Amino acid sequence: MGWVSRLDRQVFARVAAAHPPGIQAVLPRLSRAADRSRLWLATAAAFAATGDRTARRAAVRGVGSLALASLVTNLAVKYVSSRERPHLDAVPLARRLSRQPRSTSFPSGHAAAAAAFATGVALESPRRGLLVAPVAAAVAGSRVYVGVHYPADVLAGALIGVGAALTTRRWLPRRPPVGAFAHRRAAAPALPGGAGLVVVVNSGAGGGASTAGDRIRKLLPDAEVVEPTHDDDLDAVLAAAADRARALGVCGGDGTVNAAAAHAVERGLPLAVFPGGTLNHFALDTGIPGFAETAEAVTAGEAVDVDVARIRPAAGAAGPPTYFLNTFSIGIYPELVQAREELRERTRLGAWGKWPSAAVSLVRVLATAEPFDVALNGRPLRLWLLFAGNGIYSGEGSAPAHRTQLDDGLLDVRAVTADRPLARTRLALAALTGTLAHSRAHTAGRLRRLRITELSDGGPLAYDGETAAAPRDLVLDKHPSPLAVYRPLPADEW
Secondary structure, three states: OHHHHHHHHHHHHHHHHOOOOOOOOHHHHHHHHOHHHHHHHHHHHHHHHOOOHHHHHHHHHHHHHHHHHHHHHHHHHHHHOOOOOOOOOOOOOOOOOOOOOOOOOOOOHHHHHHHHHHHHHHHHOHHHHHHHHHHHHHHHHHHHHOOOOOHHHHHHHHHHHHHHHHHHHHOOOOOOOHHHOOOOEOOOOOOHHHOOEEEEEOOOOOOOHHHHHHHHHHHOOOOEEEOOOOOOOHHHHHHHHHHOOOEEEEEEOHHHHHHHHHHHHHHOOOEEEEEOOOOOHHHHHHOOOOHHHHHHHHHHOOEEEEOOEEEEEOOOOOOOOEEEOOEEEEEHHHHHHHHHHHHHHHOHHHHHOHHHHHHHHHHHHHHHOOOEEEEEOOEEEEEEEEEEEEEOOEOOOOOOOEOOOOOOOOEEEEEEEOOOOOHHHHHHHHHHHOOHHHOOOEEEEEEOOEEEEOOOOOOEEEEOOEEEEOOOOEEEEEOOOOEEEEOOOOHHHO
16 A cells, blocks of 8 residues: 555645645634534534524534544544654645644544534535535645645545444434325315414424414414413313314424314314424424415315324223324333423523433433333233334334324334343443344334233323323224324325
């Protein structure tokens, strides 16, 4: 490989001797701006501040890619590399950095971070990726220009960065385009101007719900918009709205949408979802990106069928069913949700949103959690986690990611068993590496009905982000009638 080293040094010498006009002051400053990834973190913050969901996902994937690339580059590859930095004799003084790096030359950490961030952003938003890519390329090239890296260092760093960004798909699978969704058309009345639609807005849901009422009134001036206060019983408000509506509308997060869907399906009403929560999993899986699309569908009378899953008392037990549109789970995840909400109420982490609270809670839950005993359709098991999705989830990451069909009549049942040696360690490693779906402790099935019996006492269950005490025996199945959800579709998608 001597010829590679010679070529590398020759290219470096040519760059050092070159005097391209217009970039003498630009590239050194750009190189310094990217120190400690400050340039990329600021860009991610700007994306997140726009409030656009795609921009936020691009920021999250970009920062996650950058963090992984930096970890691999600085704590792994540089640790075993022994390549010295280039000699600065041939580099003009005006280009040199005031502080020269002391680590080994191979590979370039700046190039790895730049390529990782740009690729991560492009995976979520190609348009934003095109904006970031030239800056990332300039940062990578600047490391040769200022004399701190050979070209091969930069190339290797860029390859590591691209690989890190592609690897993030294990933990955060890409959401499919709306055209990949499969839906059946549902019967729903056209309501020009929203006449006959009653929309309940949960202003405390987050994600811009506080201004949602005015936005909905502008889009659908004839709709009735109800904005309950914190003192009102949201479920009672939804019930009253459903009693007088031709179609029920709801603005809020997944928990609020779940509550509205229960009243809509029981009364045979179509549901109009205005995504106003932090995550909006149901709206995204249905193919509803924003308020304007929902308003368009309400006006045109376009809707799709969606299954509504039920949590029912076992045979012989009394009580009404509970519904879920997204997921049901018992075990570690419900404990995580419960711990997260308690932490947000007790500490200042609540001001920063769900994710910081969730990260701290995850550490605590993994340290203290215990497996539980249960029988699934009569088969006794010892589990860490039982998950059931309303419809089949795709995504090979550490958790189910998204659905492209919500009317298949199936429950996506997954379980993580606790009957193997070092089960807790195996679970943590599989979750961290995104290989849970391939672990021997992971089992999966697609069922129309699941009977859960002999459940250990004392644990919670979670459904659509809400938690409740888990009874000893229960049954999961689907409501016999699908729910019509307003959603505009191209003619070729029916």
